[in-house]
Amino acid sequence: MAHVLIIDDDQMFCEMLAHKVELLGHQAAFAHSLAQGLALCQAGGYDVIYLDVRMPDGNGLEWLGRIQASPGRPEVIIMTGAGDPDGAELAIKSGAWDYVKKPSSMQATTLPLARALQYRQEKAAAGQRRALRLEGIVGADPAFAACLDKLAQAAGSEAAVLICGETGTGKELFARAIHENSARHGGSFVVVDCSVLPQNLVESILFGHEKGAFTGASEARRGLIAQANGGTLFLDEVGELSPALQRSFLRVLQERRFRPLGAARESSSDFRLLAATNRDLEAMAAGGAFREDLLFRLRTLVIDLPPLRRRGKDIASLVSHHLELLCRRYGQGAKGFSPEFMAALTAHAWPGNVRELVSALEQALAAAGPAPTLHVHHLPQKLRIALARASAHPLEAAPRQPEEPAQAMGLPPLKQYRQAMDRQYLQELLRVCQGDMGRAVAVSGLSRSRLYALLKQLGLARQD
Ligand SMILES: Nc1ncnc2c1ncn2[C@@H]1O[C@H](COP(=O)(O)OP(=O)(O)OP(=O)(O)O)[C@@H](O)[C@H]1O
Numbered sequence: 001m002a003h004v005l006i007i008d009d010d011q012m013f014c015e016m017l018a019h020k021v022e023l024l025g026h027q028a029a030f031a032h033s034l035a036q037g038l039a040l041c042q043a044g045g046y047d048v049i050y051l052d053v054r055m056p057d058g059n060g061l062e063w064l065g066r067i068q069a070s071p072g073r074p075e076v077i078i079m080t081g082a083g084d085p086d087g088a089e090l091a092i093k094s095g096a097w098d099y100v101k102k103p104s105s106m107q108a109t110t111l112p113l114a115r116a117l118q119y120r121q122e123k124a125a126a127g128q129r130r131a132l133r134l135e136g137i138v139g140a141d142p143a144f145a146a147c148l149d150k151l152a153q154a155a156g157s158e159a160a161v162l163i164c165g166e167t168g169t170g171k172e173l174f175a176r177a178i179h180e181n182s183a184r185h186g187g188s189f190v191v192v193d194c195s196v197l198p199q200n201l202v203e204s205i206l207f208g209h210e211k212g213a214f215t216g217a218s219e220a221r222r223g224l225i226a227q228a229n230g231g232t233l234f235l236d237e238v239g240e241l242s243p244a245l246q247r248s249f250l251r252v253l254q255e256r257r258f259r260p261l262g263a264a265r266e267s268s269s270d271f272r273l274l275a276a277t278n279r280d281l282e283a284m285a286a287g288g289a290f291r292e293d294l295l296f297r298l299r300t301l302v303i304d305l306p307p308l309r310r311r312g313k314d315i316a317s318l319v320s321h322h323l324e325l326l327c328r329r330y331g332q333g334a335k336g337f338s339p340e341f342m343a344a345l346t347a348h349a350w351p352g353n354v355r356e357l358v359s360a361l362e363q364a365l366a367a368a369g370p371a372p373t374l375h376v377h378h379l380p381q382k383l384r385i386a387l388a389r390a391s392a393h394p395l396e397a398a399p400r401q402p403e404e405p406a407q408a409m410g411l412p413p414l415k416q417y418r419q420a421m422d423r424q425y426l427q428e429l430l431r432v433c434q435g436d437m438g439r440a441v442a443v444s445g446l447s448r449s450r451l452y453a454l455l456k457q458l459g460l461a462r463q464d
Contacts, residue, residue, distance in 0.1 A: 005048075006030040034058050035057055048120075080099055132155065157301070163276040166305075168353035182232070205224060225258055225269050225271065231271060323335060333372070336373045341374050341379070
């Protein structure tokens with residue numbers, strides 16, 4: 001809702017315009033003289049001012065500068081008389097947002113208001129974005145820039161945010177950035193990976209337990225929800241929550257209260273909720289697999305992160321950023337790359353998104369050893385084969401054109417495709433890290449528990 005001030009000496013016109021503005025969901029006030037209007041502006045709080053040129057105490061255009069400079073820097077829409085051709089030109093030259101000619105229909109009069117408010121919102125978001133600390137987040141493609149605006153909006157509020165996107169698109173990175181830029185940044189950022197919560201321990205992990213609550217509970221333990229008190233609780237892979245846990249969570253979200261196992265009383269926790277998913281929760285809710293009331297609570301704000309194939313312009317800056325990080329991490333000097341290397345990276349469809357790109361760079365660095373320049377042949381063999389096949393048979397490529405129906409392109413179902421990619425990635429990861437799980441965790445960017453869960457799920461876990 002915006003605040004609009006109408007400065008016009010015509011009482012009836014003011015009332016009609018104020019009524020129309022209120023119908024549009026905003027608040028309106030009016031002043032019948034320039035002096036009264038300026039006084040209201042000085043008190044602040046207005047987003048848009050309608051300013052009539054012919055006023056009893058002077059010419060509105062001569063007061064424009066002072067009105068624009070008032071607190072909140074409102075946008076000003078000038079109202080000029082029909083027989084005043086110079087008025088419009090003067091209004092624009094004086095830096096007004098727009099002008100309307102009187103008399104005009106109410107619809108025509110309020111049209112510039114919507115545009116002025118949109119402009120104002122975008123200006124505010126861009127300002128907020130400039131003020132954000134976004135270490136480690138790279139991207140300027142318009143599809144991605146819109147997500148950064150949402151991030152700024154999320155950081156400035158307490159709203160629950162649902163971050164959607166394919167695997168490896170940066171959902172956790174965004175969640176951390178929202179926390180770090182929010183008023184809660186001094187509190188903890190607690191991650192609950194909903195895909196690996198072991199059924200038998202889930203309640204104790206989330207809600208905590210008292211000493212002796214069950215066999216083996218030799219000490220009382222705070223659960224993750226209590227740990228998030230004063231900070232942010234991030235439900236990663238929220239689409240994997242079992243129906244029973246969805247029910248429990250809904251209650252915690254409604255009341256911010258929970259009962260640790262074995263406790264006589266309930267405890268409370270003041271946390272801000274963020275959640276992420278790579279699943280279509282709407283479809284799951286429609287099919288009864290996800291509670292609609294929970295979904296409603298999770299998604300006050302939604303950030304839809306685009307897959308890397310839809311933000312091709314960002315590949316070069318992502319490569320520079322991550323190459324620099326990786327070279328520093330492994331104590332190597334800065335590396336260059338051949339134009340073909342970058343062309344190959346740009347041509348790939350990256351079904352595993354930024355995570356897959358980072359992993360390919362890591363493998364290229366390992367393959368290049370001390371050589372100062374990365375070439376195509378340093379890239380993982382699987383990626384080179386995929387590129388070669390794609391250039392020989394474009395339709396065999398991973399979907400560069402996601403809009404085309406998968407069946408029409410002879411592709412397997414997405415789930416099957418993703419599993420195959422995950423399996424391929426993990427096999428390569430184990431090979432490169434030679435079974436060193438600490439390194440595999442560092443390289444993959446996955447948590448240790450998530451990595452083990454994936455290995456198990458795909459039948460790659462060691463049997464020892
Ligand atoms: N915009 C970005 N700029 C720089 N690095 C990024 C960006 N997006 C993702 N990454 C990197 O990609 C990797 C994966 O990111 P992240 O774990 O946040 O993805 P995710 O969407 O949460 O993945 P998953 O769904 O598999 O949990 C990390 O190494 C992260 O630093």
